[in-house]
Amino acid sequence: MSSLETFPPLPAASNTAHAFCERAGDGYPLGGFCWRHQLPDSSRPVVIINAATSVRCSYYARFAQYLFSHGFDVMTYDYRGIGESRPAAMRHFKASWTDWGALDFEAMLQRAAREFPGQPVDVVGHSFGGCAAGLAPSSAQLRRLVTVGAQFAYWRDYASDSRWQLFGKWHVLMPLLTRLFGYFPGKRLGWLEDTPAGVVKDWSTRTAAYELRPSGKALVDLPFAQVTAQTLAISLTDDPFGTVAAIERLLGYFRSSPRSHLRIAPGDIDEVQIGHFAFFHSRFQARLWPIALQWLQQGQLADDVPGRVLTLSEP
Template identity: 25%
Template sequence: MNQVKQTDIQITCSDKYLLAATQYTPDNKVKGAVLIGPATGIKRQFYANFAIHLAEHGYGVITFDNRGIGESLDGHIKDCEVTLQCWGEKDMPAVLEQLKQSFPDTRYHLVGHSAGGQLIGLMPNAHDISSVFNFACSSGQLSNMKLSYKFSAHFFMNVFIPLSNLLFGHTKSHWLGMGEPLPKEVAKQWQLWCNGQGYVKTAFGSTVHRHHYDDLSMPSMWINAEDDQIAINENVADMVSVFKQLPAQTKTLKAENYGLNEIGHMKFFSRQSKPLWQYAIEWLDNH
């Protein structure tokens, strides 16, 4: 088992914005390098145990805070004009370039959590990624959700987000246990995309004019959990359909099969879910 060096770094985006990131470096030869794309409003520390596990198995890893989130928030959040689209077009590409610089001459992989997998088609350097392993990555389409969850999902997206933005100048998503506070334009775009079909596809031709959803063709694995009320099978299929040439395998996990009480939308990356991490290791080792 590799010893792991953990280093906090800053990454400079194409527009000079600075992102807070953490690099995990194995002490032996690197088998590959992994960009962990975070879910909406989730700080990089949430993925630390998982990143260490990957590095112990020989993978260089970088986790990061998207601009406007955690230590990548510059100034007051109500003054932050960042969008979801910007995360895919500027933040993720910059982190991938840092990954290539830190771990040269190897294969590069994306492990995407929710938005971290959805946004890959916006990356101008996405073709440098050899494979994609996504968890809880779906379109989040509200109309597909089961009735038992649909009301609360509609309330958050269509009542709480606009009301919070109006009153506070940003979305206080942390009040509802939905990660960090969100810049208002991130939340507005999230609301718009989840009310449509195909998530980011909603913005094709309006705010998104150039993308790679039509031509990405690296192998991909899409894992979701049976008890996830957001990334249900219908919404995973909806997101996969946006990628016109992407070979996609899918797998749905059932918590009790692994001695777990729940997996849901978030807990794949928790220390208690370590038995599930072998799926990621096996995928990376084979690609």
């Protein structure tokens, strides 16, 4: 599986971006970056990028710059507890997956409505970031949604050839270390960023239903069903998290959205490996990024798109 550590570090922002601080509904300060065109245009979409669990928003800076160069305004941000939104002390800091969607992503939607009034709002969600798109109370306003490897870590959905290795790492060792330290010290282990204990509980809980995670709510109270955005789920065949079962499990929650699932094998673009993280690496700017761009621009796939479109299983 591709890892973040194999890639060169990305700048926190390019010279076209500016940093911002936005307070969530509960007052928590969230740090992020915005790529904004000088002249306002109510027809220009603004794209919010939702990061994967415990991945800093700076990882998506080049992809954000790419979207900006193709006519979008773009916002990236860190969830509470991560990167630009990290507290002074992580031990026993309270945050959960549902907080990341219902409070933090919601804050970005509120900022977009205020800073870009009247503009369409699109989202690109990586891994859990795709799930977060369905947790915000204002998510009904979304126009288009692109997810990459998006799922919520149900362990039986992991790829069969690495399932037990991933189970031991993320569902046994990670919660044990979290109990010891009061948070998951991922950075010193080279396993992504340090992670709040509540997020670890959500990730490591062994249930197939998001609403049964520790921070979940009754399904009727989750905003997923109000999302009507044209949705493209991109998955990679060598992503051990983003299997067909995992992708479709999350897509099932977006039942009011028109949904497409594009499954890409590395060989489809003459590569050996892509994995869970590398879609957003700049070496794929010419071969993978245009897929997301066209969906955001037109809500459809090109005729010559690599991979194959899967028919979604019946619920």
